[in-house]
Amino acid sequence: MKILIADDEALSRRLLEKTLDRAGYEVIAVENGKQALEQLCKPNGPRLALLDWIMPELDGPGVCRAVRTRTEQPYAYMVLLTSKGSKEETVLGLESGADDYLTKPFNAEELRARLRVGERILLLEDRLVEARENMRFRATHDQLTSLLNRGAVMDLLVRELHRSHREQKSTAILLGDVDHFKRVNDTLGHVVGDEVLIEIAGRLLKSVRSYDFVGRYGGEEFLVVLSNCNPSYAPGRAEEIRKSISNRPMQTAKGPLTLTMSFGVLLSSEWGQKPVEELLHEVDIALYEAKAAGRDCLRMAQPGAKVEAPHEMMPQAVRRRR
């Protein structure tokens, strides 16, 4: 574990360095408070620190105060080293944000024991952060496919549309639906159905760039958002994504299975600043057209075009497409 030592006095610094090196720490030694703060603010910087109270540039309590103003970085456990001993100064040190203090000259065993307390606190923080991240992941991802869930993909889409409008770029929205998925479930069972959905999620993810995103929109419906997508390339890219599903069979527990998907595609630049619900409605119509054209194909959403289909056959209900 990395540990920072900040002491302007070379002898004490070397003594600390050696003691902690022997205790198995990866030691970073600096000679003033400013350097200490720089180290503590680095990404992946040390999270344990021994800070001398009186130092040039910035004193120990000053470093503690500055470090505590950060909110994004992981917790840093800071111990002030002091030759001071009065109650008022102890209070001042702890109030500045230090977690503990040690009086010089320190006893090596006590120092190590106090640092182990720090490590326990940091471990506790790591566990809490991990638990929070797990919860966040579960709240924003689909449990089966680990793709973004509907809520999360909608949030990202709203943000993406704002950004593309602001930067006058185009975003491509692809709404895809697995063709005849109900048959898979009915004839091969839900386990195979789940396998297929997981495989499709993986293929969709592989076929987009790192800054695009893919979400599970509904049962067997997937939403793909291509950021900064040049309108002239969009149909080609959508075709590639569609073919990534149909070009080879999927391995399932009941043997290989070839499936296809139909897609509706919409280019945000052709629709002005419309609400996301309206755009999704339009892309849903295009998906419906792809289904009506025989499936395993894509259709572009056309601004101003009207779909000539009876109103009751208009999309929204996924079950009609299967």
Added chain:
Amino acid sequence: MSEKEQGHSEPIWNVDEFLERIDNDQVLLRELLIIFKEDFPRTMRSLESAVTSQDLKSCARLSHTLKGMLSSLGAIRATAAAAKLEALSSAGETPSLQTALKALESEAESLLPELDAYVAEVRR
């Protein structure tokens, strides 16, 4: 023991306590003594000129630094002398600084030969 001859209860340099603190690491001890013999005289010279010019802020800072290195080394009596000088500087007791500096210098004069003697003895 020289400290007994001088009538002090504290040793000039508590080498046993110091060695215990550094896990009896003789190599580290010599390394720390090299650092000390380089930093201590230089800081003392700065302190002397700060006392002469009655620069209380520098006096407090430099005597604090000296106190730190002396206490890390286990030089108990010199640590106390540096601590006194720091306290007087912080309290603005300008008239007492010269006397306190003399006391620190006198402790340093006893300490340095002890350190040298130890190194010589270990080498033998």
